[in-house]
Amino acid sequence: MGAFLALAGRCFYLQYSKGEHYIDACIKQQQSFYPRKPQRGVILDRRGRVLAASNRIAILFAEPRLIKDPKTTSNKLAEVLDMGAHEICKLITESKNPGFVKIKADADENQASAASKIYGVGVQYDWQRHYPMGRLAAHTVGFTSLDNRGLGGIEFQYDTELSGQPGQSIFFADVYRRPICQIRNSKFEIRNSEDGCGIILTIDAAIQEFARAELIKQHESYEAESAIAIVAEPSSGAILALVSLPDFDPSRLAPAPVAGAASAIGAEAKNNDWDPDNFRNRAITDQFEPGSIIKPIIAAIALDAGVVNKHEKIFCENGNYVGRGFGRIGEYRRGFGDLTLREILIESSNIGMAKIGQRLGKDRLYEGLKFFGFGKKTGIDLPGEAEGQLRPASQWTGYSVTRIPFGQEISVTAIQLVQAFCILANGGHLVQPYLVKATVDTKGQIVKLRRPPPAIGYVVEPQVAKWIISDALTGVVNEGTGNRAKLKDWQVFGKTGTAQIANTAGGPLGLAQGRGYAENAYIASFVASAPAENPSVVVLVSLYKPNVKLGKGYTGGVVAAPVAAAILEKTLNYLEKTYR
Amino acid sequence: MMSLFRFVFAVLCFTAILVFAVYLRSANHRIFYNLCTHRAEQSRLKQQLGNKQLQLESLINPAAISQHLQPQIDTD
Numbered sequence: 001m002g003a004f005l006a007l008a009g010r011c012f013y014l015q016y017s018k019g020e021h022y023i024d025a026c027i028k029q030q031q032s033f034y035p036r037k038p039q040r041g042v043i044l045d046r047r048g049r050v051l052a053a054s055n056r057i058a059i060l061f062a063e064p065r066l067i068k069d070p071k072t073t074s075n076k077l078a079e080v081l082d083m084g085a086h087e088i089c090k091l092i093t094e095s096k097n098p099g100f101v102k103i104k105a106d107a108d109e110n111q112a113s114a115a116s117k118i119y120g121v122g123v124q125y126d127w128q129r130h131y132p133m134g135r136l137a138a139h140t141v142g143f144t145s146l147d148n149r150g151l152g153g154i155e156f157q158y159d160t161e162l163s164g165q166p167g168q169s170i171f172f173a174d175v176y177r178r179p180i181c182q183i184r185n186s187k188f189e190i191r192n193s194e195d196g197c198g199i200i201l202t203i204d205a206a207i208q209e210f211a212r213a214e215l216i217k218q219h220e221s222y223e224a225e226s227a228i229a230i231v232a233e234p235s236s237g238a239i240l241a242l243v244s245l246p247d248f249d250p251s252r253l254a255p256a257p258v259a260g261a262a263s264a265i266g267a268e269a270k271n272n273d274w275d276p277d278n279f280r281n282r283a284i285t286d287q288f289e290p291g292s293i294i295k296p297i298i299a300a301i302a303l304d305a306g307v308v309n310k311h312e313k314i315f316c317e318n319g320n321y322v323g324r325g326f327g328r329i330g331e332y333r334r335g336f337g338d339l340t341l342r343e344i345l346i347e348s349s350n351i352g353m354a355k356i357g358q359r360l361g362k363d364r365l366y367e368g369l370k371f372f373g374f375g376k377k378t379g380i381d382l383p384g385e386a387e388g389q390l391r392p393a394s395q396w397t398g399y400s401v402t403r404i405p406f407g408q409e410i411s412v413t414a415i416q417l418v419q420a421f422c423i424l425a426n427g428g429h430l431v432q433p434y435l436v437k438a439t440v441d442t443k444g445q446i447v448k449l450r451r452p453p454p455a456i457g458y459v460v461e462p463q464v465a466k467w468i469i470s471d472a473l474t475g476v477v478n479e480g481t482g483n484r485a486k487l488k489d490w491q492v493f494g495k496t497g498t499a500q501i502a503n504t505a506g507g508p509l510g511l512a513q514g515r516g517y518a519e520n521a522y523i524a525s526f527v528a529s530a531p532a533e534n535p536s537v538v539v540l541v542s543l544y545k546p547n548v549k550l551g552k553g554y555t556g557g558v559v560a561a562p563v564a565a566a567i568l569e570k571t572l573n574y575l576e577k578t579y580r
Numbered sequence: 581m582m583s584l585f586r587f588v589f590a591v592l593c594f595t596a597i598l599v600f601a602v603y604l605r606s607a608n609h610r611i612f613y614n615l616c617t618h619r620a621e622q623s624r625l626k627q628q629l630g631n632k633q634l635q636l637e638s639l640i641n642p643a644a645i646s647q648h649l650q651p652q653i654d655t656d
Contacts, residue, residue: 055631209642
């Protein structure tokens with residue numbers, strides 16, 4: 001009787017007083033947490049071709065503290081994985097982490113299944129980022145880190161949308177850790193994971209390939225230090241192609257996850273893929289003095305302001321213009337007498353433009369440039385954009401108002417130039433360059449869609465913009481410095497630019513001492529568009545420091561114009577065939 | 581004699597019902613485990629399909645085609 005009462009008392013104590021404690025211990029032992037890493041969103045071009053996507057890979061790992069005989073385990077693994085047993089043994093024995101050492105990333109299903117049967121070896125699944133097009137749109141698409149965080153380009157700019165939300169499942173597991181029941185009333189949070197959204201770009205991979213292929217040829221031929229090409233839709237500001245050389249292959253940036261691939265890393269380093277300079281998207285980060293390529297913009301501002309008209313002749317001082325407050329201005333090739341505005345653009349007269357600048361005055365010139373988007377970021381959806389340099393009008397001197405009209409004393413980025421020429425090409429309406437067309441969720445439903453803004457208001461009057469492109473700039477191609485950009489089937493209009501590069505030699509940290517321009521260092525540029533009656537694309541090509549010593553030339557008309565023409569021709573043919 | 585058989589039959593039936601009841605009690609867990617297995621398999625197949633699509637994309641994208649055709653264009 002006493003024993004029975006003792007037993008009953010003990011049962012009561014365990015059930016009533018210690019009941020909660022044992023229930024908690026039981027749940028803690030039985031419940032299993034399964035973190036769900038979301039799949040990173042895809043990045044597609046405008047035609048749905050994959051630029052970046054994630055896929056699941058199986059990572060084989062070993063737990064060194066469980067492996068009593070590394071040699072035997074290594075031999076077994078070597079047969080399964082087709083790796084050297086010695087290599088595997090070294091990984092296991094030399095691992096600083098006794099709980100985890102990666103043996104092979106991206107194992108196939110058969111290898112994962114066979115290896116997981118070996119004691120001390122497990123399989124972990126993770127996401128790996130793939131870039132099927134490699135270098136093609138590397139700067140635009142960007143790249144990710146080992147833990148799938150965006151580090152550059154669209155991958156960085158839209159990292160939140162692409163990453164999705166991690167989730168967590170909690171369930172009861174049996175003794176073999178197999179899930180048998182989902183826990184609903186756990187004190188831990190159950191969250192469904194959300195895969196990342198997809199991003200559809202305005203880039204067309206075909207046009208990107210045209211631009212890159214042509215640019216690479218010229219870049220190598222002239223041994224230029226770097227080069228850029230941008231193709232844009234003037235009506236909307238959508239960027240169809242954006243190339244920056246030298247570039248890199250985003251799929252080969254991550255260090256190999258296991259030893260044994262060290263030789264591959266060395267080979268890539270030799271190919272300069274890991275040179276930090278290559279990661280720079282020069283189309284938006286590099287600012288430079290544009291030179292003559294900015295002259296049509298100034299001419300449009302002056303015409304719109306009414307300080308000059310199309311028919312009047314401006315005396316260009318026969319190539320030597322000297323005055324108080326602005327020093328001496330010369331011409332690049334030869335001197336000119338009286339020129340109309342059209343002829344000033346065709347002949348690219350610096351003195352003609354300087355006089356137009358003087359007529360405009362610093363306030364109107366400054367405001368006009370600001371309206372065209374210079375001196376501030378365009379707001380393109382890429383990280384690291386520079387805003388260029390346009391000093392406030394209050395800081396200008398007599399030199400400024402005569403130098404800026406022919407592209408000195410102002411710094412611009414390539415994307416700013418493209419924006420300005422899109423404004424001219426579309427009849428004077430302001431556009432903002434952009435790269436992301438739409439964001440879609442995992443079911444393909446549109447989350448955000450970028451529609452071209454309505455054309456309200458204009459930067460310059462439509463008839464001014466039309467005259468500049470269809471009269472003056474067609475003259476540049478048909479009669480002037482841009483004749484290497486002529487196409488058979490379309491009337492091209494454009495402007496050449498051969499800008500000098502500021503002298504950086506000799507100063508502290510290589511900064512310019514304010515002493516002129518470097519010798520034999522130029523930026524050869526050409527901006528073109530076609531057809532003149534109704535421009536459908538604007539192309540800008542710029543080559544930085546073509547090698548003058550080759551004796552092949554260095555001007556925008558010689559170096560950049562043929563590339564722009566080739567890109568334009570291929571793009572227009574492609575667009576005609578695609579959208580007929 | 582008959583009553584003995586009836587007794588044994590009743591015990592057997594009772595045992596079978598108990599065994600079946602235990603089996604039914606764990607049906608939920610079994611189904612949940614099968615569901616998880618099938619979901620994992622579905623995910624694996626989806627990923628395999630995704631992998632194939634990526635391999636295809638890397639073969640037919642404009643850069644790859646251009647690289648493939650370039651030697652032919654050069655010889656022409």
